[in-house]
Amino acid sequence: MGTSVRVQSALFEIGVEIDRMRAGDARIGAIATFIGTVRDVNDAAQVSALELEHYPGMTEQSLSDIADDAARRWDILGVSIVHRVGKLLPADPIVMVVVTSAHRREAFAACEFVMDYLKTRAPFWKKESTPAGDRWVEAHASDDDAAARW
Amino acid sequence: MGTSVRVQSALFEIGVEIDRMRAGDARIGAIATFIGTVRDVNDAAQVSALELEHYPGMTEQSLSDIADDAARRWDILGVSIVHRVGKLLPADPIVMVVVTSAHRREAFAACEFVMDYLKTRAPFWKKESTPAGDRWVEAHASDDDAAARW
């Protein structure tokens, strides 16, 4: 089981991240991937930019714990999480999760689990620039409900 | 809603396929992707190669119908399906599904739905090369069960 987590301000290359997890491993039959991107509308306001803050040290540890947790719960071959911080613009990628496994059911479940846990447990905070000024994004109860499913 | 389906023998570029669906659309907040790859073991035998056959005309129509069905069932922005045919080797990508939407729940569900339906309804057949000779892959009841969930 290979797990890998990274927090970075640089753009990641989607194809490169997936190929790195595949690495010619012919035990892999299924690769589930999620990419989160910046929307230009949130909670009824236009969003022109996003500033992502994290808590260095704890954030990386939290992502590692979530990846390890996924690997314990499902029969998977690898998990990678890349999350960006700093200033982002609409349509920019924020986060990417890649899960490899022999079969698709486990890959899908583990990938969705990682996103649900990341949304409610990993220390990241978003500040949006809107026409009415900058505002911190509020947490959503629907994300807590999603994480509570697992 | 953009749907796109392709059946081809050529390798597809994973990053290019995803970028084509993103296309700078800032309504997109979530991109769920599935890639199926050739495993070197299936039903307890070593697999050295795979030959994928399809039914030209019906296969493309079937994939289009599945993509349209996903778009009716979930609030999503786009679906693309690329499926390869011809001779493939272990670790080669076979199929790729990309679903874009505003939110992750819909993207994950629609992507998994497309794969479950594709596995049981799209006219493709796999023939494996094993040490004991070539054999046609048998359909799995677990795939029928998966498709029946939706």
Place this chain on the structure above:
Amino acid sequence: MPDPRPATLKVVYLARLREAFGTAGEDWPLPDTDAAVDSLVDALRARGGAWALELAPGRAVRVAVNHVMASPSTIVRAGDEVALFPPVTGG
């Protein structure tokens, strides 16, 4: 005026069936009346050999008429394309 063209179906065999029958398809003369999918399959099975084996009752065979999945009672008409194939295994 009756249609002068012969009343035939285009029958297509795919994957394991194509290999077992040694052909990718054939033209099949239709009886005067409309026929159903099951009567076509019965007639093919009656050829014996690989046909009897692959189309034996209990073997999973799927049928599509004009690229749409069909049931045993689906009616086939002159000019239709009828495909017989095993359960699909793509993805």
Place this chain on the structure above:
Amino acid sequence: MPDPRPATLKVVYLARLREAFGTAGEDWPLPDTDAAVDSLVDALRARGGAWALELAPGRAVRVAVNHVMASPSTIVRAGDEVALFPPVTGG
């Protein structure tokens, strides 16, 4: 022999709390006995102003001790890093 170093916590403020308090953190002197997270939060709230507002009962504030999520009853000790932050909104 008693430890000559002062018994302090490193307190860290993140995101909205960092902005509201106008600082990313501070050293916090510990009382002689071990203290719990809730007594630290009570003491910070007693400063009034932005502290009273942001840490008012009912405001959702999360606390981590040494990078692990903590509860109000978690004990903090000299040298610990205690972080206060709003519910997370990443991904």
